[in-house]
Amino acid sequence: MALTGAFRKLDRLIRFTDRLRQPQFAEGLAKNLGQAALNQIDESFAGQKDPWDRPWKPSARAEATGGQTLRKTARLQRSMTSKSALQTEPEGFEVGTNVVYAATHQYGATITPQQKKALRFKMGQRWVQAQKVQIPARPFIPEPELSPRWERAFEEAAEAYFQQEVP
Incomplete structure (x- = not known):
């Protein structure tokens, strides 16, 4: 009796499944997926x-100056797309920021005066007063579920990682 077959392919599959069990493989996959998330943000x-x-609702500043919404200094964007924004471990990844106003832009907010009768702020060259300011949500992370664009990005990142050569 003789055994025939694609033994090289079988050997490669065995090495690949062994690789899947390694914590460094899982962490590498988490890093790839995390980088895909940073790219999507x-x-x-x-x-x-x-x-x-x-499209995000344009900010009054962006409309007045011809600039871009949430990009006056790009501090929020940089905080969400830098390597320091990404934490990985074999169980997964986390993207975060220490910019305090990130949640205001992700979810929207109503800002009201806390100690005065009105808010006072500068718009262009003049000062204005308001009883409240409504900040619309301008999400950059999909919640509560992934968007199709993010799903595709994660699928592509996982596929690219799985396609790496097995030693």
């Missing part, structure tokens, strides 16, 4: 759109 800021590719 960067794409939202660059395109001025949410994860579902809907």
Whole structure:
């Protein structure tokens, strides 16, 4: 009796499944997926759109100056797309920021005066007063579920990682 077959392919599959069990493989995959998330956040800021590719409502500053919404200094964008924003471990990854106003832009907010009768702020060259200011949500991370664009990015990142040569 003789055994025939694609033994090289079988050997490669065995080495690949052994590799899947390694914590460094899982962490490498998490890093690839995390980088895909950072890229998607960067794409939202660059395109001025949410994860579902809907345009953000332009800010008054952007409309007045011809600039871009959430990009006056790009501090929030840089904080969300830098390597320091990404934490990985074999169980997964986390993207975060220490910019305190990130949640205001992700979810929207109503700002009201806390100690005075009105808010006072500068718009262009003049000072204005308001009883409240409504900040619309301009999400850059899909919640509560992934958007199709993010799903595709994660699928591509995982596929690229799985396609790496097995030693």
